[in-house]
Structures are given as structure tokens and as C-alpha cells.
Amino acid sequence: MILIVDDTPENIFSLKHLLEINRFNVDTAGSGEEALKKVLKNDYSLIILDVQMPVMDGFEVAETIGNFNKTKDIPIIFLSAINIEKKYIKKGYSSGAVDYLTKPVDADIFILKVKTLHKLYEQKRELIKIQESLSQEVETRLHIEAELREKMGELATILESIPQLAFGMNPDGKIEYVNQQWFLYSSSEKALPEFSELKNETKSDIAKALKSGKGFTKEVFIKHLLKKQFRSHVFKFVPVRQDNKIIRWVGTFNDIHEQKAANTILKEKVQDATKKLTEQNFLLQSRNEELQQFVFIASHDLKEPLRKIQMFISQLENKSEISEDKALHYLSRIKNSAGRMAKLITDLLDYSRLSDSFNLEVVNLNDIIAEVLQDLELIVEEKNAIITVDKLPVVNAISSQIRQVIQNIIINALKFSKKDTAPIIKIYSKTDSENQFQKIYFEDNGIGFNEMYLSKIFTIFQRLNLRDKFEGTGMGLAIAKKIMEKHNGFITATSREGVGSTFILSFPN
Amino acid sequence: MINTNPIIVIEDDVDDLQLLTDSFADCNILNKMIHFTSGREAIDHISQSNEQPLFILCDVNLPKQNGIELKKEMDSIEKIKSMKIPFVFYSTHVSKYAVNQAFDNVCVQGYFQKNDTFTEFSNVIRTIYNYWALSKHVTQY
Structure with a gap:
């Protein structure tokens, strides 16, 4: 729009x-004051200004317009008929x-000038607009960048404050940021x-x-x-979203090494505890079975x-009319059974x-054997037995119990001797090849037994022979076995029927 | 017809053997009693003999081979097995465990307790005898 300022309406x-x-488009003003009001209110592309006007002349109006920031760029053309001097x-x-x-x-030239100035002004305004929008x-x-910087700083502070290894990664897979802890594990950011x-x-x-x-944890x-x-x-890798778009990824490594080690130790x-319990259970079970068998056998034989x-x-x-002989026979059998039971x-x-x-x-086995043989002197003499004893080792044991074991073995050797042969018993020792056990041998020339029944001879009340031939309760070797087991050792035997038996005591070294 | 087949007794105890002899007389059992103190002797005898026993009365608790082990061995010998001799245990000790052991491990035709009085003892022997004397046996045909 073009503003015409003149005090002459014609x-x-x-x-x-x-x-x-x-x-x-044209607007008009009848005085300088009116013109100033209008330029502040409206937008003009050109002002055509009269010089000679009352109150405020054209020069003053032009200067004032040039001083307003809003209007300073509007081109002004003076048009005067009177003030034409230089x-x-x-x-x-x-x-x-x-x-x-x-x-x-000249009207044509005037219009051309107005057109040019108008166009220049429009172009200038366009330029300003572009410049404004550009800035x-x-x-x-700049604002967005500042915001981003601030957020990044916040993230960095957070990642720096945690004990874990942490890094930020852009969606293209480039590491953008790492915290201080990172360098314990990686030489490069x-x-x-x-x-x-x-x-x-x-x-x-x-x-x-x-x-x-999609993020993950592994x-x-x-x-x-x-x-x-x-x-x-534990490695955790998660996306950071803004407006539903992934702008960054954050990864953390959490050290669980000690935790795992502790877990393993606990496991x-x-x-270990379970194994021990199982072992104890097994022991208990076998003890139970042993006990059950014991009760079974004991009750039977008693x-x-x-x-x-x-x-x-x-x-x-x-039998009312029982003969005296028969009655005496029964009484003797009763006495016999009662004695056996006792x-x-x-x-x-x-x-x-x-x-x-x-x-x-500390037990000296030679001393023990000497004592036993003294107790058995009568039978030894009666049977004409020849007993030789080598020098035997000293063992750690319960003296009274070992004495019982040895006594039982020697009594057996004398008892199960062949009818017309004098018993010969040889007692000697050997150390086994692995040096784990001290072995004491009791070798006899008795009736022997079939090795098929080896396990039976050490079981309570088990006998291999008829009671009327060889008296006994079947307890001697069972007691010997139990005593040897108590000493962490064991008893075993080798034998041949009609040739003789050898009983072997093994004491742990 | 009076069954004259012998009865085989396996018993290691002299008192019990005496009781059995008395009991057989008490029950008027005229069959011959063949007695052994061990299973080994019994097996040797049956393997070699041509006589068919009426039944075998066997103690459980024997020295060396016990009654159950003895029956097991008898079953493994084809000749004895084919004779199909009724086999009966009699023992002092009777318990669930003992009876299970006998019936689980081998095939026997009875398990009887050695009683505390002679009358009861004889009653058991009489019952076992009558039962097997009446029972039919494949060798009769």
C-alpha cells in the first residue's frame, strides 16, 4: 500500500x-501528524510526501519516520512544486x-519510479522475512542442541554415579559415551x-x-x-526412547563374580552336607539291618x-506212668537246655x-598270648598241642578285647582239631605289601572247613558242625569279628577241609 | 492202601530228633523215617535212591547250609526236582520275616512251628502226615 501525504486535497x-x-492500493493523509499515526498503524511500501505543509513539514515527517524502527526502511519520495531549489x-x-x-x-516516469521503488521494497521485505525465519x-x-547437551550431561552424571560399567550407544551402533569404570575392562572408549x-x-x-x-539381559x-x-x-542393553523413537541405547555390566563364587561355595x-547325611543314613540303615538280623537270630536261638x-x-x-529212667532222662535234658540258654x-x-x-x-601281643596260653594250660596239655609264637608287633588296642579275640581263635584251633592228631598252632606276623596293616596269623592243622561257608562262621550263632560233636554257642568268631571292626581292622580266614585253617587278624598301621 | 513210602527228616538237634521219633510212635506212623543231620547227606541219599519219599520234613536252621539254601539246591537238581517230593519246613522260630524268607525264595508246601508241648507237637506231625498220605501223587499213576 502506498501512502500519499499532502495538505492539498486536489x-x-x-x-x-x-x-x-x-x-x-492507496492510502492518504492530510497532514504530517496524520501520516505519522498511520505509518505506525499500517504497513506501507512507499510514502509520497509533500514538502510544504502546515505545523509539520515534509522534512520533519521524513526524519521522524526514519527514526521509527518499524518504518525506517519504507522508501520516501518527496514531491514538491514550490521548493525546487537545490x-x-x-x-x-x-x-x-x-x-x-x-x-x-511526467506521469509515466512517476509511475515507473513508484513501481520500481514498490518492487524494491517488497523484495527487501521478503529478504528480511527470510532472514528472520532463518535466524x-x-x-x-541452538536451543535444541543446548537441551540435548543438558540431557546428555544428566545421563553422563547418572552413569558416572553407578558402580556398574556403563556406556551409551547411538542407534547406528557407535559408542557415544562410557563411564570411568569402563576403563577397568576396556582400554578404549x-x-x-x-x-x-x-x-x-x-x-x-x-x-x-x-x-x-528390543533390549536384552544376559x-x-x-x-x-x-x-x-x-x-x-550381567549385561543389560536397553533402548532410550523419545517420542516413540529410539534415540540412544544404554548398556550396563553388573559384576556378579563374588556373588556367583559365594553361590558355588554354598552349593x-x-x-557336602547332603553327602555326609547320605553316608550317615546309609550307615544307620546298615546298622538297622544288622540289628534286625541280630534280633532275628538271637530270638531264634534263645x-x-x-x-x-x-x-x-x-x-x-x-505221662502218669512214666518210668524213672525216662523221667531222669527228661530232667537231664531240661538241665542241659537251661545251661545252654544261660x-x-x-x-x-x-x-x-x-x-x-x-x-x-599300647598292647604287646606276645604278653597277651602268654596270658591266654596260661589260662588254657589244661586243655593244651590234654590235647598235647604244640604252640609256637614268633615275636609279634605292638598294636594300639583295647587289651581285654584283643585278649578275647585271641583266646577265641586258640580255643577254636584246639576244639576243631583232628581226632588222632596232636594240634600244632603257629602264630606269626607279617606286614602287608602296602604297609597298611599289621597281620597276625594263627595257623592250625585241624579239621578245616569249606571256604564256601567263610561268611557264615563270623555270624552270631552260626555253626558249621553238629552241637553234639563240637559244643559251642556259635558266638566266638562273631565276637572276634565285631572287636576287630571296632579297632578299624578285620578278621578273615583261609582253610581246607581236613588240612587246617589259618585265621588272620589285620590291625591298621 | 497204606502208604509205605519213607519220610525224610532233616534235623541237626538230637533232642528234636528224639521228639520226632516219639511223635511218630504216638501217631502210629509206620512209615520208615530216614534221618539226616545236614542237607548234603539228604541230597546225596535222594539222588542215589530209587525210593519215592512221602514228604520231606526239614528244619530251617541247620549248620552250614540252612533249610532254604538246601531247598534251592534240590530244585536245581533235575532228578530231585522231577520227583516232586512235598517239602515242609518246621522251625522253632516263626516270624513274618522268617516265613517270608521261606516262601519268597523257594517253593515249599508248608511252614510249621515246633510247639512247646508234646501233644501239640504230635498234632502237627499227625496233620502233616495225614494230609500227604491222602494226597494223590503223580508217581501213583
Whole structure:
């Protein structure tokens, strides 16, 4: 829009008409004051200003317009019929006008000038607009950048404050940021730590995550640069989203090495405890079975003489016309059974007492054997037995119990001798090849036994021979076995029927 | 017809053997009693003899080979097995464990307790005898 300022309405009219037929929008002002008000209110592309006006002349108006920031760029053309001297023209230009025209003016040239100035002004305004929008853009960008920097700083502070290894990665897979802890495991802020894996599984996991947008958590081993060992970590890799778009990824490595080690130790301890319990259970179970067998055998063998006593008594009661001979026979059988029962109970008590607590002492086996042989002097003489004893080692044992073992073995050797042959018993010792056991041998030339029944001879109440031939309760070797086991040793035997037996005691070294 | 087949007794205890002899007389059992103190002797005898025993009365608790081990060995000998001799245990000790041991491990035709009085003892012997004397046996045909 073009503003025409003139105090003469005729001048305004003719100019307005001329401009309007050339398709310009035109506004008018009748005085300098009105013009100033209008330029502040509206936007004009050109002001055509009269010089000679009352109150405020054209020069003053032009200067004032030039001083307003809003209007300083609007081109001004002075148009005067009166002030045509050079000094006015000079004043006009210095007051800020772009042209100073004197009347009469050629209408065509005037329109051309107006057109040019109008166009220039429009272009200038366009340029300013572009410049403004550009600077706005620049400002916006600067602002965003500042914001980003601030956020990045916040993230960095957070990542720096946590004990874990942490890094930020851009969506293209480039590491953008690492915290201080990172350098315990990686020598570069651009490279991941060294993983203990064959096919770079973790790196391909990261690549997959970047592609799919889905984070993951897994256990990895990474190498500590100073300790030079692979340590167990939980690696977490998660995307950071803004406006539904992944702008960054954050990864953390949490050290669980000690935790895992503690877990392993705990596991081992539990396993140990379980193993011990199982062993104890097994021991208990076998003890239980042993006990059950013991009760079974004991009850059987104790019942037998009892039953016979009852049986013979019932026979004495039933038969009124029983002969005296027969009655005496029954009575002797009753006495016999009662005696046998007493012996069984004594032996059983001896056997069960073996479980009592004990003290080991240094025992000289030669002394013990000498004592035993002295006790058995009568039988030895009666049987014409020849007994040779080598020098035997000293062992750690319960003296009274070892004495019982040796006595039982020697008594057996004398008892199970061949009818017409004098017993020969040789007692000697050997150390086994691995030096683990001291072995004491009792070799005889008796009736022997079939080795098929070896395990039976050490079981309570088991006998290999008829009772009327060889008297006994079947407890002697069972007691010997139990005593040897209590000494962490064992008893065994070798034998040939009709040739003789050798009983072997093994004491731990 | 009076069954005259012998009865085989395996018993290591002299008192019990005496009781059995008395009991056989008490029950009027006229069959011959063949007595052994061990399974070994019994097996040797049965393997060599052509006589079919009426039944075998066997103690469980024997020296060396016990009654169950003895029956097991008898079953493994084809000749004795084919004779299909009724086999009956009698023992002082009777418990769940003992009876299970006998019936689980081998095939026997009875398990009887050695009683506390002579009358009861004889009753058991009489019952066992009558039962097997009446029972039919493949060798009769």
C-alpha cells in the first residue's frame, strides 16, 4: 500500500487516481501528524510526501519516520512544486528520502519510479522475512542442541554415579559415551570389553537388538584388564526412547563374580552336607539291618532251649506212668537246655557290650598270648598241642578285647582239631605289601572247613558242625569279628577241609 | 492202601530228633523215617535212591547250609526236582520275616512251628502226615 501525504486535497485526489489506475492500493493523509499515526498503524511500501505543509513539514515527517524502527526502511519520495531549489533537494535526501521530484512530473516516469521503488521494497521485505525465519531456525536449533547437551550431561552424571560399567550407544551402533569404570575392562572408549566367548555372540546380540529395537539381559564373562581374569557380569542393553523413537541405547555390566563364587561355595557346602547325611543314613540303615538280623537270630536261638524245656516238662506232666529212667532222662535234658540258654545269654551280653565306649592302649601281643596260653594250660596239655609264637608287633588296642579275640581263635584251633592228631598252632606276623596293616596269623592243622561257608562262621550263632560233636554257642568268631571292626581292622580266614585253617587278624598301621 | 513210602527228616538237634521219633510212635506212623543231620547227606541219599519219599520234613536252621539254601539246591537238581517230593519246613522260630524268607525264595508246601508241648507237637506231625498220605501223587499213576 502506498501512502500519499499532502495538505492539498486536489493534489491527493489526482495522485490517488493516477496510482489506482495503475493498480496500487492507496492510502492518504492530510497532514504530517496524520501520516505519522498511520505509518505506525499500517504497513506501507512507499510514502509520497509533500514538502510544504502546515505545523509539520515534509522534512520533519521524513526524519521522524526514519527514526521509527518499524518504518525506517519504507522508501520516501518527496514531491514538491514550490521548493525546487537545490538546498531543498539536498535537505530532502539527507532527511532520508530516496527521491526528490519536482512538479510538473511526467506521469509515466512517476509511475515507473513508484513501481520500481514498490518492487524494491517488497523484495527487501521478503529478504528480511527470510532472514528472520532463518535466524529463528538457527535459534531453535541452538536451543535444541543446548537441551540435548543438558540431557546428555544428566545421563553422563547418572552413569558416572553407578558402580556398574556403563556406556551409551547411538542407534547406528557407535559408542557415544562410557563411564570411568569402563576403563577397568576396556582400554578404549570406542571398544567393548573382551568377552570370553567363541563366536562373538554378545556382539551379534547387540547388532540384533539395534535392528529389532528390543533390549536384552544376559550373563557374560568379560576380562578385567588389571586382574587379567574373566569375571562374570550381567549385561543389560536397553533402548532410550523419545517420542516413540529410539534415540540412544544404554548398556550396563553388573559384576556378579563374588556373588556367583559365594553361590558355588554354598552349593558345594550343601552338597557336602547332603553327602555326609547320605553316608550317615546309609550307615544307620546298615546298622538297622544288622540289628534286625541280630534280633532275628538271637530270638531264634534263645527260643530253642526254652521250647525244649517246656516240651520236656509237658512230657513229664502228661505221662502218669512214666518210668524213672525216662523221667531222669527228661530232667537231664531240661538241665542241659537251661545251661545252654544261660551260656547263650552270657555270650549275647558280651557281644552287645562291645559297643560301649573304649580307650586304646599300647598292647604287646606276645604278653597277651602268654596270658591266654596260661589260662588254657589244661586243655593244651590234654590235647598235647604244640604252640609256637614268633615275636609279634605292638598294636594300639583295647587289651581285654584283643585278649578275647585271641583266646577265641586258640580255643577254636584246639576244639576243631583232628581226632588222632596232636594240634600244632603257629602264630606269626607279617606286614602287608602296602604297609597298611599289621597281620597276625594263627595257623592250625585241624579239621578245616569249606571256604564256601567263610561268611557264615563270623555270624552270631552260626555253626558249621553238629552241637553234639563240637559244643559251642556259635558266638566266638562273631565276637572276634565285631572287636576287630571296632579297632578299624578285620578278621578273615583261609582253610581246607581236613588240612587246617589259618585265621588272620589285620590291625591298621 | 497204606502208604509205605519213607519220610525224610532233616534235623541237626538230637533232642528234636528224639521228639520226632516219639511223635511218630504216638501217631502210629509206620512209615520208615530216614534221618539226616545236614542237607548234603539228604541230597546225596535222594539222588542215589530209587525210593519215592512221602514228604520231606526239614528244619530251617541247620549248620552250614540252612533249610532254604538246601531247598534251592534240590530244585536245581533235575532228578530231585522231577520227583516232586512235598517239602515242609518246621522251625522253632516263626516270624513274618522268617516265613517270608521261606516262601519268597523257594517253593515249599508248608511252614510249621515246633510247639512247646508234646501233644501239640504230635498234632502237627499227625496233620502233616495225614494230609500227604491222602494226597494223590503223580508217581501213583
